[in-house]
Amino acid sequence: MNLKKNLKKYIPLIAFIVGIGLDLSLWVLYLPIMRREPIPGDRKAIILCSANDFYRKDGEPDFEEGKFDNETTNWEGNFNPNGYGIVDSTIHGHDTPGVVQMIAKANFTNGYVDMEYVYNWTIFYPLLKYAAYNLSAWVNITQNNWDPATIIPTGVGARIGLRWLNSSNDVVRTDWSKGIYDTFTGWTFLNATGIADDPSLNEITQLHLVLAVEGNMTGTDMVLFDDVKVEHWFPPPIPSPVPSNIDSDGFPAQALQVYWTLKNHGYTDDNIFLMLYHTNDNTIDINANDGILNDLTGAIIDVENNNVNSSRLKQELNISIPGSFASSINSKDSLIIYMVDHGSNTVLGDGNATFHFESDNSYLSEFEFVNLIKEINCKRMLINIDICYSGNFLNQNSSIGLSWYDIPNSLLVTSTTDIFSWYWRDNLNADGFAGSWFFHQFWDQLNKNQTIGAAFNFSKDFIPQGQTNTIYDIQTPLIRDNLGIKNIWSFNNTPQL
Numbered sequence: 001m002n003l004k005k006n007l008k009k010y011i012p013l014i015a016f017i018v019g020i021g022l023d024l025s026l027w028v029l030y031l032p033i034m035r036r037e038p039i040p041g042d043r044k045a046i047i048l049c050s051a052n053d054f055y056r057k058d059g060e061p062d063f064e065e066g067k068f069d070n071e072t073t074n075w076e077g078n079f080n081p082n083g084y085g086i087v088d089s090t091i092h093g094h095d096t097p098g099v100v101q102m103i104a105k106a107n108f109t110n111g112y113v114d115m116e117y118v119y120n121w122t123i124f125y126p127l128l129k130y131a132a133y134n135l136s137a138w139v140n141i142t143q144n145n146w147d148p149a150t151i152i153p154t155g156v157g158a159r160i161g162l163r164w165l166n167s168s169n170d171v172v173r174t175d176w177s178k179g180i181y182d183t184f185t186g187w188t189f190l191n192a193t194g195i196a197d198d199p200s201l202n203e204i205t206q207l208h209l210v211l212a213v214e215g216n217m218t219g220t221d222m223v224l225f226d227d228v229k230v231e232h233w234f235p236p237p238i239p240s241p242v243p244s245n246i247d248s249d250g251f252p253a254q255a256l257q258v259y260w261t262l263k264n265h266g267y268t269d270d271n272i273f274l275m276l277y278h279t280n281d282n283t284i285d286i287n288a289n290d291g292i293l294n295d296l297t298g299a300i301i302d303v304e305n306n307n308v309n310s311s312r313l314k315q316e317l318n319i320s321i322p323g324s325f326a327s328s329i330n331s332k333d334s335l336i337i338y339m340v341d342h343g344s345n346t347v348l349g350d351g352n353a354t355f356h357f358e359s360d361n362s363y364l365s366e367f368e369f370v371n372l373i374k375e376i377n378c379k380r381m382l383i384n385i386d387i388c389y390s391g392n393f394l395n396q397n398s399s400i401g402l403s404w405y406d407i408p409n410s411l412l413v414t415s416t417t418d419i420f421s422w423y424w425r426d427n428l429n430a431d432g433f434a435g436s437w438f439f440h441q442f443w444d445q446l447n448k449n450q451t452i453g454a455a456f457n458f459s460k461d462f463i464p465q466g467q468t469n470t471i472y473d474i475q476t477p478l479i480r481d482n483l484g485i486k487n488i489w490s491f492n493n494t495p496q497l
Contacts, residue, residue, distance in 0.1 A: 041332025
């Protein structure tokens with residue numbers, strides 16, 4: 001009896017202990033599920049800049065580095081009977097004694113001369129719309145009987161120019177070099193730069209090169225032109241004068257703008273993989289007006305300069321390589337890919353686009369890029385391709401904008417279609433920034449918490465300083481939203497950029 005009484009007495013306590021035990025065991029059983037579910041994916045980014053030599057000469061097969069094989073052929077002008085005009089000369093030239101040279105004035109007896117010698121460039125070479133052209137020449141004015149101390153010159157002197165015409169042969173404008181009256185130290189370098197744009201309703205269809213002499217340089221003086229040379233670069237515009245193949249801020253500045261924007265919005269350096277080519281350029285100034293003199297300061301660069309090449313990028317984009325950046329991305333992560341450099345649609349010979357690497361002159365084909373990206377399993381990705389022919393790079397065939405590569409869970413933005421893309425070489429311009437005309441504005445808007453759709457629309461409608469057309473009219477950026485979230489995806493919305 002006592003045992004039964006004692007059991008009845010402790011049954012409620014035993015039941016309570018058993019109940020607590022069951023609750024604890026169930027809680028422990030489901031704890032891992034409860035702990036994993038609320039954890040969001042990481043926000044990750046790959047930023048690539050693989051060049052900082054901004055202008056690359058685009059030579060023609062029969063146009064040796066922009067220099068005329070025969071400097072006197074196909075020039076026309078208003079020849080003065082007292083002068084030679086454009087002729088071959090055995091006078092010691094600028095480069096080598098006895099080679100071809102042009103004499104624009106010699107042995108004039110009249111008091112005033114006004115002469116031009118013109119070469120119709122577009123008869124022999126294609127005119128690249130929106131490309132920047134640079135005409136240069138060495139000039140020597142021999143002053144036998146002219147005393148500049150007692151004779152005040154009139155006119156503009158000796159100069160060279162790029163003359164742009166429309167299809168009706170009307171002159172739209174002429175971009176001149178400075179005019180000079182003397183070359184006391186021998187040969188003097190002149191250059192003129194201009195852009196094949198359309199600043200008015202007159203569409204530019206022709207380019208003429210002009211050598212000119214105007215003024216009262218009398219007596220037996222001669223004005224000699226030698227080593228006349230034409231180069232064209234993309235993308236324009238360029239300050240005058242500027243040498244080709246110089247290290248400049250434009251490309252690395254644009255990559256750093258993306259980097260600092262991500263940092264401003266909570267991205268950690270562990271989740272940003274920055275590949276930056278900036279050889280011989282250790283001061284990068286994105287914006288002339290933001291008070292930051294060097295935007296390289298404090299940036300954590302994962303791969304730089306000579307290590308930035310096609311092989312390394314393909315390694316980091318390959319999910320099957322242990323330790324690669326892509327191998328760390330999981331299905332809940334979001335990914336941003338931003339790439340800036342030169343692009344081409346001629347390297348492969350079939351019209352498909354390639355992405356260039358300056359360090360070793362290697363390239364990444366559009367096929368290689370897409371095949372690597374498609375293997376990355378993440379929740380969503382934003383891909384920005386900031387090169388010439390960038391629309392081609394993300395399209396399968398010639399129907400640019402209509403035949404995008406199938407990249408799952410992606411939102412794609414390109415700076416252009418299958419044409420050149422424009423950049424500022426540095427921040428010494430009216431817009432005050434270095435980098436992409438389109439993507440600088442695009443990332444500036446994203447930094448202000450605009451959605452991707454709003455940032456795209458603002459940027460394509462932007463008119464750069466000194467231009468009359470919008471960026472869309474100039475280079476036609478493209479967008480492809482496979483996720484349907486361009487109007488909500490931003491840094492302060494859900495989903496969060």
